[in-house]
Amino acid sequence: xxxxxxxxxxxxxxxxxxxxxxxxxxxxxxxxxxxxxxxxxxxxxxxxxxxxxxxxxxxxxxxxxxxxxxxxxxxxxxxxxxxxxxxxxx
Amino acid sequence: xxxxxxxxxxxxxxxxxxxxxxxxxxxxxxxxxxxxxxxxxxxxxxxxxxxxxxxxxxxxxxxxxxxxxxxxxxxxxxxxxxxxxxxxxxxxxxxxxxxxxxxxxxxxxxxxxxxxxxxxxxxxxxxxxxxxxxxxxxxxxxxxxxxxxxxxxxxxxxxxxxxxxxxxxxxxxxxxxxxxxxxxxxxx
Numbered sequence: 001x002x003x004x005x006x007x008x009x010x011x012x013x014x015x016x017x018x019x020x021x022x023x024x025x026x027x028x029x030x031x032x033x034x035x036x037x038x039x040x041x042x043x044x045x046x047x048x049x050x051x052x053x054x055x056x057x058x059x060x061x062x063x064x065x066x067x068x069x070x071x072x073x074x075x076x077x078x079x080x081x082x083x084x085x086x087x088x089x090x
Numbered sequence: 091x092x093x094x095x096x097x098x099x100x101x102x103x104x105x106x107x108x109x110x111x112x113x114x115x116x117x118x119x120x121x122x123x124x125x126x127x128x129x130x131x132x133x134x135x136x137x138x139x140x141x142x143x144x145x146x147x148x149x150x151x152x153x154x155x156x157x158x159x160x161x162x163x164x165x166x167x168x169x170x171x172x173x174x175x176x177x178x179x180x181x182x183x184x185x186x187x188x189x190x191x192x193x194x195x196x197x198x199x200x201x202x203x204x205x206x207x208x209x210x211x212x213x214x215x216x217x218x219x220x221x222x223x224x225x226x227x228x229x230x231x232x233x234x235x236x237x238x239x240x241x242x243x244x245x246x247x248x249x250x251x252x253x254x255x256x257x258x259x260x261x262x263x264x265x266x267x268x269x270x271x272x273x274x275x276x277x278x
Contacts, residue, residue: 016112016113019112020109020112020113023105023108023109024105027101053091054091057091057094057095059097059098059257062094062098063098063101063257066098066101066102066105069102070102070106070109074105074106074124075109077121077124078109078113078117078118078124081113081117081120081121082113084120085116085117085120
């Protein structure tokens with residue numbers, strides 16, 4: 001097989017793997033930036049007088065958690081499978 | 091507040107779609123649970139729209155809008171579940187996604203009776219409605235070319251954009267400095 005094609009395929013594979021591994025951290029970082037820019041959105045920091053729902057729903061923290069859950073539950077096993085697929089298909 | 095909860099679910103669906111577009115369908119389907127993940131989540135979001143319709147709407151038109159979204163999301167999620175499971179064979183089922191987008195977009199626009207710059211929520215209703223209607227081109231293209239990573243990424247991008255728009259929603263807030271006095275006092 002032409003080594004140029006093999007190298008290009010491997011590079012494309014690496015780019016895709018990097019992109020997948022970055023999705024979760026980028027989302028969490030966006031949530032963190034939002035929390036810093038709008039701390040009043042996190043009612044846990046000033047809970048007095050807040051009702052249950054305003055304390056339960058913390059959107060910037062939810063974004064952070066969504067990124068973490070995605071990384072641990074989806075991205076990591078997917079990257080392992082991507083590597084396995086690469087090993088089996090050459 | 092309910093918008094933010096849905097925004098999280100929609101964001102997660104968008105991330106899964108991006109990951110599938112990047113990894114490829116073959117790799118995405120290597121684990122059995124994963125191929126049901128985002129279609130299942132979509133279906134569940136559709137189910138959860140029913141209590142929203144029942145408990146968080148205050149007019150008939152809002153009830154119809156939320157009810158139609160619930161139907162559309164459940165239909166699209168269920169069709170995708172059937173397709174990935176292999177129970178549904180006809181490629182025509184892929185058109186449930188553009189249909190769901192069109193129904194959702196139309197419902198968003200029709201049930202918002204105030205103009206764009208009335209308040210932030212009015213602006214976002216119009217914006218999300220048009221995002222869905224124009225964004226329906228992505229799942230429509232995907233229905234014709236189901237293995238296209240570019241179309242799947244476009245589909246994911248529309249979903250993520252909608253989730254960001256939902257996160258921008260507030261009870262009463264200005265939009266680009268505009269807030270109609272009829273909208274009430276700014277809060278949340």
